[in-house]
Amino acid sequence: MDTQIFDKVESPKNNGADNTSHDNVPDLASVNKNDEPVDLEISEEEATDSIKPRKKKKKKARKDGASSFVTNLYDWVSAFLFALIVVVMLMTFCFRLVDVDGDSMLMTLQDKNKIIVTGLNYEPEVGDIVVISHGVSLDKALVKRVIAVGGQTVDINNETGEVTVDGIVLEEPYINGTTTAIGDVEFPVEVEEGTVFVMGDNRPISKDSRFSEVGLIDNDAIIGKVQFRLYPFDEFGKVK
Numbered sequence: 001m002d003t004q005i006f007d008k009v010e011s012p013k014n015n016g017a018d019n020t021s022h023d024n025v026p027d028l029a030s031v032n033k034n035d036e037p038v039d040l041e042i043s044e045e046e047a048t049d050s051i052k053p054r055k056k057k058k059k060k061a062r063k064d065g066a067s068s069f070v071t072n073l074y075d076w077v078s079a080f081l082f083a084l085i086v087v088v089m090l091m092t093f094c095f096r097l098v099d100v101d102g103d104s105m106l107m108t109l110q111d112k113n114k115i116i117v118t119g120l121n122y123e124p125e126v127g128d129i130v131v132i133s134h135g136v137s138l139d140k141a142l143v144k145r146v147i148a149v150g151g152q153t154v155d156i157n158n159e160t161g162e163v164t165v166d167g168i169v170l171e172e173p174y175i176n177g178t179t180t181a182i183g184d185v186e187f188p189v190e191v192e193e194g195t196v197f198v199m200g201d202n203r204p205i206s207k208d209s210r211f212s213e214v215g216l217i218d219n220d221a222i223i224g225k226v227q228f229r230l231y232p233f234d235e236f237g238k239v240k
Helices: 003-015 015-022 028-034 042-092
Strands: 097-098 114-118 129-132 142-149 152-158 163-165 195-199 224-230
Touching: 097 224, 129 195, 142 152, 142 163
Parallel strands: none
Antiparallel strands: 097 114, 114 224, 129 142, 129 224, 142 195, 152 163
């Protein structure tokens, strides 16, 4: 009887399903026997392949740098051209650089001085120093001072050198020498509308409205008013 009980207890070990599950478990001895150490060394080809993506990134960075340089260069060139256009427009319509030719404006201006002239919407006034364009009777531009404008009357006393406008004697601290040379124009002179009467500050040698070859100057022939002396640099400043 004891033998039968033992057989009944041990019989489940021989169950077909249990044998199948045990057969699926790998033998630890065989696993340890077949295991080999992992090779951690990398071949040169694999190492090269791993570096290639980084090289591509460097090329892309260089490409981005070149593109940035071209963009910056374009911005600089655009800014320079814009500034150049602005300067040209200003020099054409607002400012002009003129060279003084001769000594007729001593001591205010000297020969070879470089002066800046403004002419945009300019209306001449008494006392202004102006640049006059050469015309039919003039072979070069002139730099003179406005003595009278349209509607005024100019007279010169060749004995005292006094210049009067509408009967009032002008105070002229800027002249070099007295105004004794009257020229071939008959005084007093009535200045026509739209014209001006001009003279140089160096009165003994200046060819101006006292002479018929110059005469009265049309307002349209005035390039503009002298504002600054640019050269020589040690005399740079506003011209009065």
